[in-house]
Amino acid sequence: MSATDTVFALASGAGRGAIAVMRLSGAETGAIVARLAGGLPRARHASLRPLRDPADGEVLDEALVLWFPGPASYTGEDSAELHLHGGPAVMTAVGGALAALGARPAEPGEFTRRAFLNGRMDLTAAEGVADLIDAETEAQRRQALRQADGALARLYGAWADRLTRLLAHQEAAIEFAEDDLPTDLGDRARDGAAALRAEIAAHLADGGRGERLREGLLVAILGAPNAGKSSLLNALAGREAAIVSARAGTTRDVVEVRLALVGVPVTLADTAGLREAADEIEQEGIRRARRRAEEADLVLAVFAADVAPDPETLAWVRPGALVLANKVDLAAAPAVIGGVAPLAISARTGQGLDALRAHLAAAATRLAGAGDAALLTRPRHRAALTEAVAWLAEAEAASLPELVSETLRAALRSLGRLTGRIGVEDILDVVFRDFCIGK
Numbered sequence: 001m002s003a004t005d006t007v008f009a010l011a012s013g014a015g016r017g018a019i020a021v022m023r024l025s026g027a028e029t030g031a032i033v034a035r036l037a038g039g040l041p042r043a044r045h046a047s048l049r050p051l052r053d054p055a056d057g058e059v060l061d062e063a064l065v066l067w068f069p070g071p072a073s074y075t076g077e078d079s080a081e082l083h084l085h086g087g088p089a090v091m092t093a094v095g096g097a098l099a100a101l102g103a104r105p106a107e108p109g110e111f112t113r114r115a116f117l118n119g120r121m122d123l124t125a126a127e128g129v130a131d132l133i134d135a136e137t138e139a140q141r142r143q144a145l146r147q148a149d150g151a152l153a154r155l156y157g158a159w160a161d162r163l164t165r166l167l168a169h170q171e172a173a174i175e176f177a178e179d180d181l182p183t184d185l186g187d188r189a190r191d192g193a194a195a196l197r198a199e200i201a202a203h204l205a206d207g208g209r210g211e212r213l214r215e216g217l218l219v220a221i222l223g224a225p226n227a228g229k230s231s232l233l234n235a236l237a238g239r240e241a242a243i244v245s246a247r248a249g250t251t252r253d254v255v256e257v258r259l260a261l262v263g264v265p266v267t268l269a270d271t272a273g274l275r276e277a278a279d280e281i282e283q284e285g286i287r288r289a290r291r292r293a294e295e296a297d298l299v300l301a302v303f304a305a306d307v308a309p310d311p312e313t314l315a316w317v318r319p320g321a322l323v324l325a326n327k328v329d330l331a332a333a334p335a336v337i338g339g340v341a342p343l344a345i346s347a348r349t350g351q352g353l354d355a356l357r358a359h360l361a362a363a364a365t366r367l368a369g370a371g372d373a374a375l376l377t378r379p380r381h382r383a384a385l386t387e388a389v390a391w392l393a394e395a396e397a398a399s400l401p402e403l404v405s406e407t408l409r410a411a412l413r414s415l416g417r418l419t420g421r422i423g424v425e426d427i428l429d430v431v432f433r434d435f436c437i438g439k
């Protein structure tokens with residue numbers, strides 16, 4: 001199986017639909033489409049054609065055929081799209097004909113992989129394409145689209161270019177020490193490394209917002225039995241997702257609902273009421289409640305306004321938690337709970353829920369952003385950039401020119417892994433472009 005095979009795949013979802021898009025890419029695309037559609041249409045123009053079985057000439061479907069000659073195509077190769085009628089039998093028949101004409105079914109992600117291999121996009125943009133397909137909310141869509149469009153590729157590419165130049169200067173200073181080159185090249189490389197390190201460090205100090213937006217936020221509802229946690233979950237979700245009853249200890253397991261808050265995906269987790277439980281199942285439920293709260297980006301600590309605050313929940317009143325006094329239809333909310341002024345709500349009457357939603361929306365924006373900044377979105381990005389920063393710090397501290405060179409090269413490799421670009425040739429290019437060494 002080679003990367004130069006001509007491949008095909010259904011680009012639209014499986015199942016019945018008005019239209020199904022079959023996509024092809026590879027060197028044989030033109031020949032295969034010409035056989036199937038009785039000639040190639042004009043490049044990048046839609047053309048309605050009968051598709052014929054190569055074996056017996058039977059018409060398989062009337063399709064809109066699009067021909068995208070490489071290299072100005074998504075994959076960089078000759079490619080085509082067949083817009084078929086979206087029935088399973090049509091897709092099977094056309095797939096069979098494509099296979100008979102020498103194409104093979106594509107692997108998952110193979111079109112985008114080819115686009116990367118052919119230099120049409122870097123790794124971060126390819127990840128953006130995957131995220132765009134998975135995006136559930138507005139803010140996620142915005143973030144993924146920016147990344148697919150190359151926002152991170154441009155940022156990291158520009159850093160890699162600067163680093164390549166620094167390295168080239170440093171190497172030139174070593175190699176051609178006797179020649180007629182500026183004498184402060186070494187200092188310039190070190191200063192440049194310091195400036196670049198500060199920029200990358202600032203990019204890393206984003207509070208993990210891009211990663212959180214990609215993953216979604218976890219909000220855990222915690223409180224004593226009967227405080228009204230499940231009632232609150234249902235009120236926020238707008239449906240009866242969790243069982244509510246007057247019996248303390250109703251919820252035994254974690255009950256989760258997915259919501260979108262200001263375009264940020266949020267998993268809201270209702271948990272078992274915290275107390276000294278004798279029952280083994282309830283104990284396990286409480287263990288799970290605590291674990292979920294520890295993982296959460298935000299904890300909603302729920303107290304019932306008509307009973308004294310319980311010590312178990314009070315222990316969770318800490319920075320990052322939102323303190324709620326529920327059941328304010330039964331009793332006035334205390335002025336402070338655990339040193340914090342609680343938000344007064346009633347899951348039953350709906351009082352205070354708009355204010356709570358506003359608080360949650362503000363927290364979501366603060367923790368995850370709105371997807372309109374070029375933020376790193378994956379642990380992989382963070383790891384590579386952290387590594388680059390460490391190498392740059394070493395470059396600044398190094399006294400031997402060869403060591404500066406070596407550490408700059410290591411920093412460049414970290415950035416290169418991030419974007420999937422950068423080889424030694426890039427450095428040679430800069431050396432020979434910036435300095436007219438020899439002829």
Ligand SMILES: Nc1nc2c(ncn2[C@@H]2O[C@H](COP(=O)(O)OP(=O)(O)OP(=O)(O)O)[C@@H](O)[C@H]2O)c(=O)[nH]1
Binds near residue numbers: 224230327328348
């Ligand atoms: N009056 C009033 N009753 C409420 C309110 N919220 C919940 N309740 C009632 O309080 C009781 C307990 O509610 P749940 O939502 O099951 O409480 P919980 O915190 O999930 O309880 P556990 O699952 O046992 O931990 C039920 O009878 C609810 O109807 C409220 O705002 N006002």
Ligand SMILES: [Mg+2]
Binds near residue numbers: 242
């Ligand atoms: Mg409950």
